Amino acid sequence: xxxxxxxxxxxxxxxxxxxxxxxxxxxxxxxxxxxxxxxxxxxxxxxxxxxxxxxxxxxxxxxxxxxxxxxxxxxxxxxxxxxxxxxxxxxxxxxxxxxxxxxxxxxxxxxxxxxxxxxxxxxxxxxxxxxxx
Ligand code: SF4
Ligand code: SF4
Numbered sequence: 763x764x765x766x767x768x769x770x771x772x773x774x775x776x777x778x779x780x781x782x783x784x785x786x787x788x789x790x791x792x793x794x795x796x797x798x799x800x801x802x803x804x805x806x807x808x809x810x811x812x813x814x815x816x817x818x819x820x821x822x823x824x825x826x827x828x829x830x831x832x833x834x835x836x837x838x839x840x841x842x843x844x845x846x847x848x849x850x851x852x853x854x855x856x857x858x859x860x861x862x863x864x865x866x867x868x869x870x871x872x873x874x875x876x877x878x879x880x881x882x883x884x885x886x887x888x889x890x891x892x893x894x895x
Contacts, residue, residue: 763814766795766837766878767821768893769806770830776803778827784810788820795879807834807880837878837894840871844890851882851891 769780776799784790790812797806810817824831847869851860859875860882862868882891 763817764809764811765817766807766809766834768830768832768834769808769824770832771799771803771806772828773802775828776801778829780824780827780829781808783823784820788812788816788823790816790820795877796881807878809877834878834893837873838876838880838883839873839892839894841890841892844888845869845886846888846890848887850885850887854881854885856881 781792781794784792790810793809793811795807795809798804799806810820812820821831847867849862849869852862852869855861856879857875857877859872859877861870861872863870878893880893883889883893
């Protein structure tokens with residue numbers, strides 16, 4: 763199975779080699795979708811793949827290591843009422859999930875292409891993009 767997780771780090775957990783541990787000790791594949799972390803803490807969005815029991819044990823390890831863990835159940839959504847179609851998100855989206863419709867000049871959001879990296883969330887002036895957790 764495959765799941766996406768938002769991880770929150772404090773000063774104690776920010777220097778732990780958590781991805782190495784998840785890979786080496788739990789046999790998981792770890793794809794880092796977004797990371798904003800330094801020595802005092804931060805946030806990371808990862809996608810983990812593996813056996814369900816291994817993922818559960820990996821999450822237990824993270825919690826024991828004082829890492830906040832929140833599963834992303836539904837990914838990212840756009841509030842179409844709030845979007846002003848300014849286009850600020852288009853060039854920063856790594857998967858082209860956000861693109862310009864050449865006919866209408868509106869910004870399209872293709873959910874199937876979105877990997878929930880979260881880059882557009884901070885970049886959107888009216889905060890129209892939100893992560894669902
Ligand atoms: S940055 Fe926000 S408001 Fe601008 S087009 Fe993208 S989603 Fe819409
Ligand atoms: S979270 Fe935003 S920037 Fe990241 S893939 Fe999805 S739409 Fe693109």
